[in-house]
Amino acid sequence: MNLVGRSDWRDILDHLVVDSLYLADFVRGLELPDSPECWDLGAGAGLPGLPLRMLWQKGRYHLVDAREKRAIFLRTVLAAFPLPGVLVFQGRVEAFMPTRPPADLIVSRAFMPWEKVLHLVRDFTVPGSFCLFLTLVPLPPDLPQGWTAHAEKRYMTTSTPRFFWALRRG
Numbered sequence: 001m002n003l004v005g006r007s008d009w010r011d012i013l014d015h016l017v018v019d020s021l022y023l024a025d026f027v028r029g030l031e032l033p034d035s036p037e038c039w040d041l042g043a044g045a046g047l048p049g050l051p052l053r054m055l056w057q058k059g060r061y062h063l064v065d066a067r068e069k070r071a072i073f074l075r076t077v078l079a080a081f082p083l084p085g086v087l088v089f090q091g092r093v094e095a096f097m098p099t100r101p102p103a104d105l106i107v108s109r110a111f112m113p114w115e116k117v118l119h120l121v122r123d124f125t126v127p128g129s130f131c132l133f134l135t136l137v138p139l140p141p142d143l144p145q146g147w148t149a150h151a152e153k154r155y156m157t158t159s160t161p162r163f164f165w166a167l168r169r170g
Contacts, residue, residue: 020051036104042111097124
């Protein structure tokens, strides 16, 4: 369906799916409530969300994407392979957030620059909430006011270093 830039399945596995497998261990190390409210903003083709949920199934996990084609794909996958607590929202993030309780965990791979994500979600999080970013760069030394670096993980996929950052709202 041409939902990701890569076309070779080995490339997709090495550069997109492997992230999700590392991410499951990383998320297990976060101090989340027993039943967290999780939002995957700009969920796209369901990476990292779908593989992550195969390995980590706490709480509700919302795959949020504005594009109908992507939402249809996600619903089709979930109809064939149901995952507990996973829901798809097709629409703009700004329309989704006010309809939900505050997020405990927000996941962002390539939704928008991380600084803009933090600004966008600030009113929809509470102290202790996490924003988790999948990036190609290490955690910067300066963070916006109200956010602290909680954890960072560096790992390799093929020959490319990659990073997770968990920023916590103070």
